């Protein structure tokens with residue numbers, strides 16, 4: 379519930395290790411232009427889970443490595459399997475905002491080496507999962523949301539633990555780490571309405587450190 383102190387840009391501690399910075403992205407258009415540039419170089423694609431299901435979220439990556447899923451499993455790779463080329467680079471202004479956000483949330487010194495970019499259309503979702511393909515769980519995850527609103531589900535260490543249901547809107551930043559770094563999380567099926575500027579899309583960028 380919105381309160382007197384939920385000022386844009388003020389870090390709000392939600393639970394142990396999890397912080398939301400409402401409207402922390404002060405220039406959403408610049409981030410969207412970057413997403414457009416990334417997707418021109420490494421196009422949106424749907425990935426297959428190791429179990430053979432097609433994910434409803436379209437993905438691409440920027441950074442030294444990128445997260446991929448296929449029949450062989452989940453992993454980070456330095457070459458985009460679609461283009462056969464390295465992934466696009468991460469823009470330094472955005473990495474600076476990631477560093478600032480991590481520090482404000484209590485995780486100074488975070489240096490991401492990958493940005494996984496997710497694109498949700500109406501009806502797309504991300505089932506509860508742990509982010510555990512990274513080498514060192516002392517590094518947090520920093521997440522940017524743009525476009526349509528969605529409900530972020532944030533649970534515990536077991537898939538069956540109860541989940542917080544946190545609305546995320548255009549411009550919001552979420553940071554989680556520490557004792558909540560391996561907590562199950564996901565995105566409930568996106569309902570719309572379309573965003574006034576971004577249209578019928580939710581764009582999410584998660585900045586991670588894959589290699590220690």
Ligand code: SIN
Pocket residue numbers: 496504521530563564565582584
């Ligand atoms: C993720 O868990 O990797 C994505 C979360 C989101 O789309 O907000």
Ligand code: FE2
Pocket residue numbers: 507508509563
């Ligand atoms: Fe995740």
